[in-house]
Amino acid sequence: MTRDDAPRAQRRLRTLLAGLGMASSGLAWAQQSDPSTTEPLVILPAQVRLGIEKVKLPGDESMGLVGTSYLVNIGRGLSVGPAAYGAISGRRGGLFTLGAEAAWRQKLGGPLALDVGLYVGGGGGGAAPVGGGLMLRPHADLTWDFGPYRAGVSLSQVRFPTGQIDSRQIGLVWSAATDFRYVERDRIGTPMSISGRSGMGFDRAQAVFGVYRPRPSATRNSGGPLASTIGFVGMRLERAIDDHAYWGIEAAGAASGGVGGYAEYLATAGTETTVWSDVLTVGGRVAVGMGGGGDVNVGGGLLMKGGLYGTLRLTRSLGLSLEGGATRAPQGSFKALHAAASLNWILDDPSDFSAPDRTVRTDWVAGVERYDAARRDGSVRALQAVTLKVNRFVSHHLYLSGQAHSAAGGGAGGYTAGMFGFGVQAPLGARWHAGAEALIGAAGGGGVDSQGGAIAQPMAYVGFNLNPSLALRLGAGRIKSLKGALNSRVVDLTLAFTFGVAGHGYR
Structure with missing residues (x-):
């Protein structure tokens, strides 16, 4: 980064913080917009968005980029929320950014609508020329309403102002409608009957500690063998579909093994069953998403894993899980067996109706x-x-x-x-x-x-x-x-x- 780039980056960071302030103020305004309401829950429309596009890098190199975001409508068609983008194909596996996104929707007639917005975040990886890591992505999406979801095409620019990436492209976008339901701060702790999920709707969270044992064929991007055991730590959030099936998201990073900078961000789905009531649950799951960095050869960044696990319930809210399975990057040489232990924290217990409402x-x-x-x-x-x-x-x-x-x-x-x-x-x-x-x-x-x-x-x-x-x-x-x-x-x-x-x- 040049001397002139530094103040520009700092100004953009201040702009990001100011934007987050306006977004949070808007969310607060939305909850207070009807002071006469007596309902315990404030309900705001929200959407989960997924997009994919092909970005051009210097040297006519192509990189597949996937973006995910959770956007809450704060009024007048404006939505804000957290977002993350990462490489999924090409030669830059391990490129991730995270930040905030704002989008405004205008209906054009019938099921057709135009969404315009801006993502601002930071990150990088995969030896991509991202400079200091600041990423800007203005976009315009033309979408069609299919009822429970919307789908369409996106015209966007991906730019790293202090790096060498500045690409314009057409991609695909998909979103599913949901609600962000919450209780106002001054009513927290008041006993009340609440039906349905609230917040982002996850039912349990897990703090994960694990190890990867790379297979003999796994190599580094630099060409040498990837022989050492890799320790990782991460978090997983899960939501039940029914009494057995669930879906979720997970993120983890290397904590030992000489591959500092390795990280992964995945979507997961699984099924489980109780074999000893209120004591032991067994299940299996699969996950797919993005991984890379730390000189681990993952190719374009696509990562897949599967595992079997058992969970011992310690209390009503806490459990201990042990998992074993396999992980691989189909576009690279990374293949490993993994083992993990996690502290499983139940946020909302669907089977316990004896506890007081809170x-x-x-x-x-x-x-x-x-x-x-x-x-x-x-x-x-x-x-x-x-x-x-x-x-x-x-x-x-x-x-x-x-x-x-x-x-x-x-x-x-x-x-x-x-x-x-x-x-x-x-x-x-x-x-x-x-x-x-x-x-x-x-x-x-x-x-x-x-x-x-x-x-x-x-x-x-x-x-x-x-x-x-x-x-x-x-x-x-x-x-x-x-x-x-x-x-x-x-x-x-x-x-x-x-x-x-x-x-x-x-x-």
Whole structure:
């Protein structure tokens, strides 16, 4: 990145944060738009979107790019939400970005509609020329309404302003309609009867710790053998279809094995059955999505896995799962057997109607962070990253947190971190609050010296409530690689949207 590029990237990061603020304010406005309502739930239309397109890179190289987003309609046709994009074919497996997207829909007549929007995020990988990692994707989609879903064509531009990628293309887009249902913050904790899912609608979450044992044919992109065992950590979110089948999403990154920067983002589906009531469940699942980075040869990035598992239920809400299976990248040489243990946390229990009705506080947090990152070339340079966080409270003050961080400036395109841990928060008067977090996870890529991938990040923050649902937070802490040279003070600025979700059965 040149000297002139740095201030431009910083301005774009400030623009992103301001946009997230306006989006969160709009969501807060949407919940307050009818103050006379007595219903416990606020219900906003939402959509899950999937798109695929072929992007041109320098040298007439082609790369298949897949995008996923979850967009909530905040009024007047405008929708906002988190999004992620990644390589699925070509030679850039491991390229991922994450960020925020906004889209506006205008009906053209009958089932035809025009969607225009903008995605802003950070990331990179796959040795793609992404510069600092900031990605912009303006788009216009022409879609047809098929009832439960919409499908159509998309005209878009994929641009990394501090890199060498600037491509215009036509792609395909598909979306499914859903609802974002939540309880206003000032009603959290009030007993109420709620039917149906709330929030994003996931029924359980899993913190995953596992290992890959590569097969003898697996190689690195550089040509050498991939012989060492790879340790990984990740998160999985799942939603029931019926008493046995479910679907979900999962993300993981390398924490050991000399492949720091390897990451994967997959959709999963499976089936399970109880063989010992309230004690033991067995099942199987398959997953497909994107993976790569860390000098692992995955070809274009397509990744597939399958596994069998058993879950021992420890309490009403917690279980311990053990899984074994196989993973492969069909376009590359990566093949491995995997084993994993996960702590399974049931968010909404469909079979337990004896527990009292309750609501649980949840925070969506988005913003930017900055720290001086040690690089593998021996230098130390400033790094700016986009941050997305989800906090779910287990008591009035204690919460669990899952977070994703991805570089958007500082010449570290491709650097990504995934972390989870716990936090505490307490009010400081009527409008102020303070909190602290302890996080562990995996990070790598972008030339950052996070050898092995395992990192820890303690943080403390102070927040100011802009309104009952929206807060501005300033945080400080430290990020440290457990084996690499990365060890720096961190400062972050975020916006937090607070709402309540059902903590009881949904059917």
